Amino acid sequence: MAAAPARVDGQEKVIAAAQHIVKSLATSKNAADDMMRILSGFDHRFSSFSPDLFPHTHSSSAAAAPMEEEEEEEEEEPTPAAVVVEERGGGGEQGGEGEVAFDSEDADEILAAAAAAAERVVLRWESSDAESLIWESPDDAAEYLSAVDELIAFASSASLVLRGLAESALQTAMARLEDEFRHLLIRNTVPLAPDDLHSSLRRLSLSSFPSDDASFAAAAADELEGSPEEDHSHSHNGSHNNMDDRGRISLSADRISSNLVNSDAVADLSEIADRMIRAGYAPELCQVYTAVRRDALLESLAVLGVDKLSIEEVQRIDWTTLDGKMKRWIQTLRVAVRGLLSGERRICNQVLASASASASDPDIVENCFSEATKGLVLQLLNFGDAVAICPRTSEKLFRILGMYEALADVAPDLDTLFTGDSKALISEEAKEILQRLGEAVRGTIMVFANAIRGESSRKPMQAAETHHLTRYSMNYIGLLVEYAATLNSLLENFEGDEGESSESDPNMTPVGRCVLKLITFLESKIEEKSKLYEDGGMQYIFLMNNTYYIVQKVRESELRTLLGDNWIRKHRGLIRQYETSYLRASWTRVLSYLRDDGLGGSGTGRAALKERFKNFNLAIEEIHRAQAAWKVADPQLREELQISVSEKVIPAYRAFVGRFRGQLEGGRNSNRYIKYNPEDLESLVAELFEGSQGLQSNPRRRSN
Structure with missing residues (x-):
């Protein structure tokens, strides 16, 4: 009775071995033939076995048979255990008629034979043409993977001999799978086409320009070389396509990831990755994956125009070149994070899907993703860091602001994409660079x-025109408003050397206080430059031109919201004061010739009257000659000035002529003194402030 349990135990072991063999042979005709030769060679009891006993092992004949016949054969075939343990015979400890009985040693030999068959599959590819690839044929790939599955299972066997055989073959198989994985990944890695990438950039660019930036900066560019950026990247007016609730471009990771790796190859890559992970070759898998994907991502970055530059190289670049690189960086950062990195995360998860269930190496997905993408992220961040510590010059401000906003925009995406140590590294690096960019903005x-x-500069503007400093500064200041939200967080403690302006409202925003301070500095400088003009009237025309330009820029932009209507009213009052001062400086002497004092009916009085008219004519011609060359560019301001002059001079002249014309008429050369009638003077005044090159022709009086 003691032998019965041992025999039952041996039968279970043999049944398990047989089931294992038949399962493993089901996918490969070649492996089945090998197995039958091995089994027939080591025991005579297998010599009478027909291959027909293993119908699943003949894939070629199965493939040739109609589907209906296959189904019938499946219904009639004996179970694998029955085939091996007894050939349709009865049981019995010693085996009865038609029975083939095995013990545990037989089972070990059968498993060893199965391992040897799997090894043959592996070695056959090692001896084949080195250029041939297993994954050129789906059948070859399925056979190879089946053999690897067997080897992985045998590698954990209790039998030292069986485990050693499996591990040796498995090592060879893993090297092969690593090569196959690399070839598949490289062949199916499709670098994003430049047209696709630049199309994404164009969409970003269209969404990046606030409606007023181009006009502001174009005007600045016309006024002064090195003017504020005409097309700096900014994000609160985006296009209507693919926008999120913050006005940002929403790039589809699904769409981009489909281009990163050919979708048809993802399943094959995942199959290989699964075997390598289960076999304990996760580090090798991660190494080959990250090497291929890192190079592909960096290549895409290069296509986008972002080069790898050291801090020293960035600091040596001339401004025009650096400006282009900063602009491209702003655009690329969003494409890289929301497109390339998000797509890479999706591909990594798909290819390494089995890793998430692998208790032996649960971090492989994160390790592969971070190692594949870290180079791209750090290259982008390093450029931002290099720009942040570059020497600070005014023209860089709006590009730096664009970089700050772009990085702040994608920082939450980076936190989501990375985990663990990589997240801590990337997040901390991004945070520090944001801080340095913010410092660069303030500085x-x-x-x-x-x-x-x-x-x-000590050279006064010809014709008392608006100074180029005023034009440049106001266009520059106008652009600051487009970044109001960002600047409000960066300029809370903005202070100038002269403290807060007396005009500052305690409720004014930080960017409002900054703008007010800058305009105050500008007004002070314009006041200083007005002293360069020797002619008092010209000083006030210069002040009027510049103050009017400042007020118009404020009225026509969001600066009005920041500074308020009271500021505008006060400065319009200042313009009127300048106008009054101009009239006093330029026309007081002219009007003095039209006073009645010292004039009488005597001969002495007539001579004095002639002198008055003569002096008036000379004075008006001198003013016309000089001030017709002065320029008031704004037509509204020019007309207001001309009206003010006319209202002061014409009525006084008309009254003076009316009172004293009779004393000169009838005398010799009276027309030499009364050269102009009031209409002539109106024509002369209408020619003032046009910026002409002096008096073009002598004014001619009209006939009476």
Whole structure:
């Protein structure tokens, strides 16, 4: 009775071995033939076995048979255990008629034979043409994977001999799978086409320009070389396509990831990855995956125009070149994070899907993703860091602001994409660079403020026109408003050397206080430059031109919201004061010739009257000659000035002529003294402030 349990135990072992063999042979005709030769060679009891006993092992004949016949054969075939343990015979400890009985040693030999068959599949590919690839044929791939599955199972066997055989073959198979994985990944890695990438950039660019930026900056560019950026990237006016609730472009990771790796190859890559992970070759898998994907992502970055540059190289680049690189960086950052990195995360999850269930190496997905993408992220961040610590010059401000906003925009995406140590590294690095970019913004605004106060040109503007410093500064200041939300968080403690302006409203926003301070600096500098004009009237025309330009820029932009209508009313009043001062400086002497004092009916009085008219004519012609060359560019301001002059001079002249014309008429050469009638003077006044090159022809009086 003691032998019965041992025999039952041996039968279970043999049944398990047989089931294992038949399952493994079901996918491969070649492996089945090998197995039958091995089994027939080591025991005579298998010599009478027909291959027909293993119908699943003949894939070629099965494939040739109609589907209906296959189904019938499946219904009639004996179970694998029955085939091996007894050939349709009865049981019995010693085996009865038609029975083939095995013990545990037989089972070990059968498993060893199965391992040897799997090894043969592996070695056959090692001896084949080195250029041939298993995954060129789906059948070959299925056979190879089946053999690897067997080897992985045998590698955990209790039998040292069986485990050693499996591990040796498995090592060879893993090297092969690593090569196959690399070839498949490289062949099916499709670098994004430049047209696709630049199309994404164009969409971003269209969404990046606030409606007023182009006009502001174009005007600045016309006024002064090195003017504020005409097309800096900014994000609160985006296009209507693919926008989220913050006005940002929403790039589809699904769409981009489908281009990163050919979707048809993802399943094959995942199959290989699954075997390598289960076999304990996760580090090798991760190494080959990250090497291929890292190179592909960096290549895409290069296509986008972002080069790898050291801090020293960035600092040596001339501004025009650096400006282009900063602009491209702003655009690329969003494409890289929301397109390339998000797509890479999806591909990584798909290819390494089995890793999430692998208790032996649960971090492989994160490790592969971070190692594949870290180079791209750090290259982008390093450029931002290099720009942040570059020497600060005014023209860099809006690009730096664009970089700050772009990085702040994608920082939450980076936190979501990365986990663990990589997340801590990337997040901390991004946070530090944001801080440095913010410091660069504040420092650059101070550089700009100091540039206004330190502007030292001593050459007055010809024709008393609006100074180029005024035009440049107001266009520059106008662009600041487009970044109001960002600047409000960066400029809370903005201070100038002269403290807060007396005009500052305690409820004013940080960017409002900054703008007010900069305009105050500008007004002070314009007042200083007005002293360069010797002619008092010209000083006030210069002040009027510049103040009017400042007020118009404020009225026509969001600066009005920041500074308020009271500021505008006060400055319009200042313009009227300048106008009054101009009239006093330029026309007081002219009007003095039209006073009645000292004039009488005597001969002495007539001579004095002639002198008055003569002096008036000379004075009006001198003013016309000089002030017709002065320029008031704004037609509305020019007309207001001409009206003010006319209202002061014409009525006084008309009254003076009316009172004293009779004393000169009838005398010799009376027309030499009364050269102009009131209409002639109106024509002369209408020619003032046109910026002409002096008096073009002598004014001619009209006939009486």
